[in-house]
Amino acid sequence: GENVEQHPSTLSVQEGDSAVIKCTYSDSASNYFPWYKQELGKRPQLIIDIRSNVGEKKDQRIAVTLNKTAKHFSLHITETQPEDSAVYFCAAETLGSNYQLIWGAGTKLIIKP
Amino acid sequence: DAGITQSPRHKVTETGTPVTLRCHQTENHRYMYWYRQDPGHGLRLIHYSYGVKDTDKGEVSDGYSVSRSKTEDFLLTLESATSSQTSVYFCAISELGGTGNGYTFGSGTRLTVV
Numbered sequence: 254g255e256n257v258e259q260h261p262s263t264l265s266v267q268e269g270d271s272a273v274i275k276c277t278y279s280d281s282a283s284n285y286f287p288w289y290k291q292e293l294g295k296r297p298q299l300i301i302d303i304r305s306n307v308g309e310k311k312d313q314r315i316a317v318t319l320n321k322t323a324k325h326f327s328l329h330i331t332e333t334q335p336e337d338s339a340v341y342f343c344a345a346e347t348l349g350s351n352y353q354l355i356w357g358a359g360t361k362l363i364i365k366p
Numbered sequence: 367d368a369g370i371t372q373s374p375r376h377k378v379t380e381t382g383t384p385v386t387l388r389c390h391q392t393e394n395h396r397y398m399y400w401y402r403q404d405p406g407h408g409l410r411l412i413h414y415s416y417g418v419k420d421t422d423k424g425e426v427s428d429g430y431s432v433s434r435s436k437t438e439d440f441l442l443t444l445e446s447a448t449s450s451q452t453s454v455y456f457c458a459i460s461e462l463g464g465t466g467n468g469y470t471f472g473s474g475t476r477l478t479v480v
Contacts, residue, residue: 344468
């Protein structure tokens, strides 16, 4: 079945710098890859997603890239701000039983002032 | 917010007692999920439902059961609560399963078993 690995587990960057979080997946048939942001004490919320027919997608300061050949996808956050501090989860769709998302373990992003 | 509510938001219970958590949605989505979230473990799937009366186990289903008698409600029951089940429980809904528009999460239930 699908397996998703996420790195790093913790990322500390200076405010204003860029942050990159990477995920790899194992099932080459997967074709949907969302990213979720979870602020402390809150629910995870979808921030951006990408499908396999697209190599890159941007939404203001965040972008996601997908390399289907290498089976990895990345979240890029530019010009980081204090409100970007959160835990970020990647996920990949599995086409196994009843379509599920398989989750990465999460990355804690710390923005240093 | 997002048409999904969880109840209760917080609960403290004693070891050995049964506990039921409720997830209610107003989006008429087919798929519903229960996750638990513990430090260092991310989101772990307990059970999910792909329709009324259609449920299946996730990776950490031992000690938990679920029921879905109508589209809008998905109940998670801890048959006999143990301290290892102290966690934050999230319900999620999805119209199309993993594909499509992803999941929408409820606000979570913080359960403490003493």
